[in-house]
Amino acid sequence: MPKKQQLKPLKAYANEKFLNSSHARAVRILSEYLEPESRFEKYRVKSTVVFFGSARVKPPEVSRKNFLKIRQKVSAYNGNAPQKFKALYALAKREMDMSRYYTEAAELARLITEWSIRNFSDHRHYVVCTGGGPGIMEASNRGALKAGGKSIGLNISLPFEQMPNPYISGELSFEFHYFFMRKFWFVSIAKAMVFFPGGFGTLDELSEVLTLVQNSKTEKLPIVIYGKSFWQKVLDFDMLMNLGMISRRDAKLFVFAETPQEAFEYLKANLKNGKS
Numbered sequence: 001m002p003k004k005q006q007l008k009p010l011k012a013y014a015n016e017k018f019l020n021s022s023h024a025r026a027v028r029i030l031s032e033y034l035e036p037e038s039r040f041e042k043y044r045v046k047s048t049v050v051f052f053g054s055a056r057v058k059p060p061e062v063s064r065k066n067f068l069k070i071r072q073k074v075s076a077y078n079g080n081a082p083q084k085f086k087a088l089y090a091l092a093k094r095e096m097d098m099s100r101y102y103t104e105a106a107e108l109a110r111l112i113t114e115w116s117i118r119n120f121s122d123h124r125h126y127v128v129c130t131g132g133g134p135g136i137m138e139a140s141n142r143g144a145l146k147a148g149g150k151s152i153g154l155n156i157s158l159p160f161e162q163m164p165n166p167y168i169s170g171e172l173s174f175e176f177h178y179f180f181m182r183k184f185w186f187v188s189i190a191k192a193m194v195f196f197p198g199g200f201g202t203l204d205e206l207s208e209v210l211t212l213v214q215n216s217k218t219e220k221l222p223i224v225i226y227g228k229s230f231w232q233k234v235l236d237f238d239m240l241m242n243l244g245m246i247s248r249r250d251a252k253l254f255v256f257a258e259t260p261q262e263a264f265e266y267l268k269a270n271l272k273n274g275k276s
């Protein structure tokens with residue numbers, strides 16, 4: 001009777017079924033630590049300035065085009081536009097107003113990148129880092145590219161697909177599965193952070209970073225909360241202090257900024273001259 005031919009077994013690290021199973025979760029987590037670490041080492045990235053903010057903020061050229069299109073439709077009704085068009089007009093107007101933050105994020109990223117390239121050697125300068133998606137993230141990567149610098153995109157796989165924006169340096173574009181590993185890399189080599197207006201994700205990142213710094217779980221670093229009028233409506237820090245939920249000292253963990261130049265001057269004065 002002929003012998004049954006034995007198939008050569010797969011090595012564990014080549015077994016995709018195993019690697020994607022619950023048993024290999026620790027391997028996948030470790031991969032999201034080691035693979036970015038190896039790339040940052042290869043491309044000599046040691047210090048970042050991280051930009052956070054909404055994915056929903058549109059570029060001014062897009063929001064203005066949408067606004068003019070809707071306004072034309074509303075005007076055609078001579079003051080008797082249906083409620084649907086009035087709502088669309090209000091939305092388009094709001095999006096156009098918020099697009100200033102896109103412009104200002106791009107400008108701040110440009111200023112930081114130009115200053116860094118001009119003043120520090122390649123392995124010492126500060127690299128703009130974002131979550132890799134659209135909106136404020138796109139604007140920040142775009143500003144860094146305009147300045148002639150590289151920038152990082154730490155994307156995350158989501159139920160609704162979030163593609164990397166086209167302004168990230170290709171060799172520094174990542175996609176994470178685990179939110180906590182992505183957050184680790186936001187914080188691990190950050191030397192400053194800027195929080196533009198945003199939603200749940202930005203609020204989560206802001207509160208987590210402030211908690212880490214407050215409790216000395218990461219080194220103290222410059223934190224800019226950009227857009228005081230927006231943030232004071234969203235988070236009432238004075239009330240938190242008055243109720244004893246945070247201390248006066250905690251309120252000194254960050255500063256507000258209203259213009260790219262104001263934020264840039266603060267960051268420039270408080271970054272550690274590339275000696276991180």
